[in-house]
Amino acid sequence: MATLAQIAQLAGVTPATVSNVLRGRGKVGEDTKKRVLALAEELGYRPNLHARALVEGRPLTLALVVSSIANPFYPEFTLAAEQAARKQGYFLIVCNTNDDPELEKAYLDQVGGSLAHGVLVMNADFVEQDVLLAAERRGTPVVLCMWERPEQPPALPSIAVDFYRAGEIAAEHLLALGHRRVAAVVGSERNGNHIWRYRGFADAMARAGIDDLAEHTVFGHDTIEAGHEAAHQLLTANPQVTAIFVSNDLPAIGVLQSAADLGLRVPADLSVIGITDINLAHQIRPSLSTVAVPTAEAAEMAVNLLLSLIKGQPADGARPMLVTSRPQLVARDSTGPAR
C-alpha cells in the first residue's frame, strides 16, 4: 500500500505537499500537482482512513445496532440508513445483537466512540437503556430509531413514529368496512414494544362501541410462525370473527397463512391488516393491507440527527425527539367488507 511519504519522496516533495495536492487544499504549483497526481495514480494510492480518522479525531463510520438483520424489516431500514450515511461521507457498520444484551454491550463499548463516530439503535425495548446512557455519557452520540411513543420521549435522542396513530388507522379502516367482530394478534409480549399500536387500535375500537377486544387478543412474537399460531388459536376458538388486526406485517403474513390452512377465504371470510408495509406485504398473495410507516424517512432522519449531534455535540442536555410523517393506510387485497 502506497503511502503519502512514498509518493512525496518519488515526487521530490514533502508529505504535506502531497496531502495538499490530493485534497485540493492550499496553494500548489501546477507542475508539481501534475507530477504528484500521476504518481498517486500509478501507485494506486489510497489514503489510510484510520490515520486520517486518528488525526482528524473523527471516525468515518456510523454503527447500526439491530437485533437481527434477518428480520426483513431491518434490511429495508438498513438500506436507507446506509444510503443516507454514504451521502454524508460515512460508512455503516452493521452490528447484529441477536437480542443478546452481552453482545449489545460489547458492540457499544468497542465500536461506539472510536471505530464509529456514533450509533443508531433499533429496538429500544430490548435494550437496557442504561447501557445506551452509559455509552452516551462516555461521549458516543446515540440515536434511538423507531421509538413508538411520540408523546413520551425516551431518555435519549430519538426518531419517533406515531404507532398509536397507526393502530387507530387500522381500526378506522376495519370499522369503515363494517367489521364489528374483531380480534387482535400482537407481535410482542403484553408489555412489549407493540403495545402502543395495539392501544391505538383498541381505543379506536372502544370508541366505536366494541368492548370485547381484550378477550380476543393474543400476544406473541414478531414472526410469521407466531402469527400463524396465534391466528389458529383465535380462529378455531372464535369462528365468528370477521377481521384480525395484527401489530406487524410479519405475523400478519402468518395470520394469512393460518386462514388459508383453515380454508377461510381472504377477504371474503376474513379481513387481515398489518402495520409497517414491508416489501413482502405487496409481494405475497393475497397482498396484505397494512398501515405504512415511513421507514426510509425514519432512517434518513436518524442518520441526520446523529450527524447533527456529532457536529453540534452537547446541545447541553437537550434530547431531541423527531417525529416522522404520519403512518398511512395501504389498502390491498387482504381487507374487504364484513361478511
Add this chain to the structure above:
Amino acid sequence: MATLAQIAQLAGVTPATVSNVLRGRGKVGEDTKKRVLALAEELGYRPNLHARALVEGRPLTLALVVSSIANPFYPEFTLAAEQAARKQGYFLIVCNTNDDPELEKAYLDQVGGSLAHGVLVMNADFVEQDVLLAAERRGTPVVLCMWERPEQPPALPSIAVDFYRAGEIAAEHLLALGHRRVAAVVGSERNGNHIWRYRGFADAMARAGIDDLAEHTVFGHDTIEAGHEAAHQLLTANPQVTAIFVSNDLPAIGVLQSAADLGLRVPADLSVIGITDINLAHQIRPSLSTVAVPTAEAAEMAVNLLLSLIKGQPADGARPMLVTSRPQLVARDSTGPAR
C-alpha cells in the same frame, strides 16, 4: 473520551504500562495494576480502535459488498458472515452497491485496504472483475462468495457452490414425480449468473429424453415480480405444463402467486421448485420445495478464507477456491405427482 495517557498520568505511570495492564501483557505490579484498572473503569476508558489499527497495521473490520441488502438472501448470508467475523474479532462493514459499478468501485477503493482488512464480494457477475483484481493488486485481500461454477475457478480466491448440481437435483425430483411437460423460469439474463443452474436442470432433463425445454424457458430477473410475470406468460401459452423449475426462490414465489392468480392448484395442477432455500421458502403457503444451498456454511468459509489470506498473505499467486458441501433437496408442499 479518556485516553491511555490520561490514565497513565493519574496513575503516576506511563502509557506503556497502562497498555500492558489493560492487555494483560508484560509484567506489572499488583498494586499498580489495581490502580490502573480502577482508573480505567472510573473514566470509562475505551481504546481508540483507529489508533490501534494504525500501529498494528491491521484494521479490525471486514467489508461485505452486496448489491442490495434488501434482497432477502443477503441478510441471511450477512448474518452468518457477521457472526463468523465477530468470532474472529472483526467487525463487518456492509456496503450496498445497488448494482452500481461506480459505487462498487468507490467502496472497494475507500474501504478496502485501509478501513477494512479485506473484502467479501457477492454477485461476482455484476462486478467488473477488473475492479476486484485492481484492488487485490493494491494489496486488499478479496474473496468472491457464492461462485456458481466450481469446475471453472475465477481469477480470485473464492467460495463456490455447485449450482449446476442443484439444477440437476431439481430435475431429478421433478422426474421422479413423473413430470414430463416442464418449463423453466430463469432469474437472470440468458448469460447471467443463474445459467449454470439452468444448464444442470436442462442437461438432466435432456438425459431423460425431454428436449423441448428451451422452448418453454423464460429469462428474467431475480425478483418475485419477474417470476410472476414469466410464469403468467408461460402458463397462458402452455397450459399443458405440469411443473416449473425456477432458478431461485424469490422468482419461484412469484411463480406460485401467478399460479394462484390463474386458479391453478399447487401442487395438484402445477408443481414448482426453486433453488436456495431462503427463510421465506418455508414461511409462505404453499411452502416452497427447493434445493437448499449451504448459505451459512458458505459465509463462514468465506470469512475464514479471507482471514487466512490476510494472515498468510501472498500464497504466491495461489487463488484458492473452496467448494461448499452439496446442495440438498428440500421437498415441501409445492411439488407433487404429475397430473
Add this chain to the structure above:
DNA sequence: ATGAAAGCGCTAACAC
C-alpha cells in the same frame, strides 16, 4: 508555492 515539525492514541522493543 513548498517545507519543517508536531501530534492524533496506541503498541512494541528494549533499556533500566
Add this chain to the structure above:
DNA sequence: GTGTTAGCGCTTTCAT
C-alpha cells in the same frame, strides 16, 4: 516491574 523511545500514516499550523 516500569519507563523510554520510536513510529504507524496522516493533517495542520507556521515558517520560509
